[in-house]
Amino acid sequence: MSIRISDHYAEKSFGLSFEFFPPKNEEGEKRLDQAVNELIKFRPSFATCTYGAGGSTRDKTLEIVKRIKDAHKIPVAAHLTCVGSTVDQLRTFLSEAQDLGIDYLVALRGDPPKGESSFQAVEGGLRYANELVALVRAEFPHFSMAVAGYPEVHNEAPNPDVDLENLKRKVDAGGEAIITQLFYNNDDFFRFRDRCENAGIGVPIVPGILPTTGAAHLQRMVTNCGAKLPGELYSKMDRLGEDKQGQLRIGMDHCIAQLEGLIQAGVPGVHFYVINKSQPTGDILDSLYLPTSS
Numbered sequence: 265m266s267i268r269i270s271d272h273y274a275e276k277s278f279g280l281s282f283e284f285f286p287p288k289n290e291e292g293e294k295r296l297d298q299a300v301n302e303l304i305k306f307r308p309s310f311a312t313c314t315y316g317a318g319g320s321t322r323d324k325t326l327e328i329v330k331r332i333k334d335a336h337k338i339p340v341a342a343h344l345t346c347v348g349s350t351v352d353q354l355r356t357f358l359s360e361a362q363d364l365g366i367d368y369l370v371a372l373r374g375d376p377p378k379g380e381s382s383f384q385a386v387e388g389g390l391r392y393a394n395e396l397v398a399l400v401r402a403e404f405p406h407f408s409m410a411v412a413g414y415p416e417v418h419n420e421a422p423n424p425d426v427d428l429e430n431l432k433r434k435v436d437a438g439g440e441a442i443i444t445q446l447f448y449n450n451d452d453f454f455r456f457r458d459r460c461e462n463a464g465i466g467v468p469i470v471p472g473i474l475p476t477t478g479a480a481h482l483q484r485m486v487t488n489c490g491a492k493l494p495g496e497l498y499s500k501m502d503r504l505g506e507d508k509q510g511q512l513r514i515g516m517d518h519c520i521a522q523l524e525g526l527i528q529a530g531v532p533g534v535h536f537y538v539i540n541k542s543q544p545t546g547d548i549l550d551s552l553y554l555p556t557s558s
């Protein structure tokens with residue numbers, strides 16, 4: 265491996281990354297390829313591909329990572345969760361990823377399967393992301409890993425301090441960068457960053473940004489990932505009713521202002537939740553001055 269994930273966020277670098285998901289059908293494949301082709305001009309430091317609920321996209325995640333990596337000669341991270349997998353199955357995924365020449369992972373626990381309110385590890389499986397990070401570090405040390413962080417606190421955590429202790433476990437186990445869950449209020453991110461620093465978490469903390477395209481989209485996305493609905497932004501868009509273009513403009517303006525604030529505050533990079541649609545991310549990047557990416 266030439267460079268590790270954390271190197272993209274080193275001083276004088278700016279780590280720009282794009283997250284895609286494995287498509288389910290031919291039309292989705294075309295949309296993914298189009299999104300990647302259109303965004304590559306922004307010279308991302310790396311891309312990532314998600315891992316579907318319960319391991320449902322296991323092979324597809326690896327296929328997409330390899331495809332983007334080979335076509336565009338950029339590093340691509342495979343996301344991996346503990347959901348529904350025994351340690352042996354996780355090892356199989358990791359060996360396959362290694363054999364395919366994949367160097368980066370986003371190591372996660374995953375959400376409880378649909379209809380279940382709490383996460384239960386399968387027999388012979390892992391309970392938390394820090395255990396997955398430790399497994400990778402011990403048995404597949406060549407991988408460079410990012411882990412997830414939650415500026416608004418993870419929705420199952422009893423309080424912010426406990427959540428932070430758990431985040432620190434993942435970093436201490438070998439997480440080399442923290443990519444955050446989406447958020448729409450920079451103050452949440454800044455508070456989180458300060459608290460990480462006070463807790464002795466020294467790895468790069470990278471804001472995860474999901475450009476919102478309208479009120480319904482915003483509501484759906486925050487519900488899906490257990491984040492807060494930003495009331496003011498939502499009302500501004502919702503008030504426009506059927507004026508979808510107007511809603512989109514408000515969403516884009518919010519995101520651009522949010523990113524300008526984050527860049528000004530010295531974030532080491534930014535991770536876009538592209539969701540296989542290039543336009544919102546592309547339009548935003550066209551309107552922004554980014555520090556040089558690496």
Ligand SMILES: Cc1cc2nc3c(=O)[nH]c(=O)nc-3n(C[C@H](O)[C@H](O)[C@H](O)COP(=O)(O)OP(=O)(O)OC[C@H]3O[C@@H](n4cnc5c(N)ncnc54)[C@H](O)[C@@H]3O)c2cc1C
Pocket residue numbers: 313314315316317318343344345370371372373374375376391392393394411412413418419420421422426427428430431433434443444445446472
């Ligand atoms: C950047 C990013 C990418 C993502 N990609 C995917 C994806 O590809 N596929 C997918 O299904 N989901 C994905 N998710 C969602 C993620 O799986 C969920 O948010 C999940 O609920 C938590 O995963 P985690 O890795 O943060 O879990 P963990 O770090 O294990 O935390 C889960 C909860 O357990 C607590 N906890 C952690 N460790 C311990 C411990 N040792 N003891 C006690 N409590 C503990 C934490 O405080 C938290 O409340 C992603 C999220 C982010 C931010």
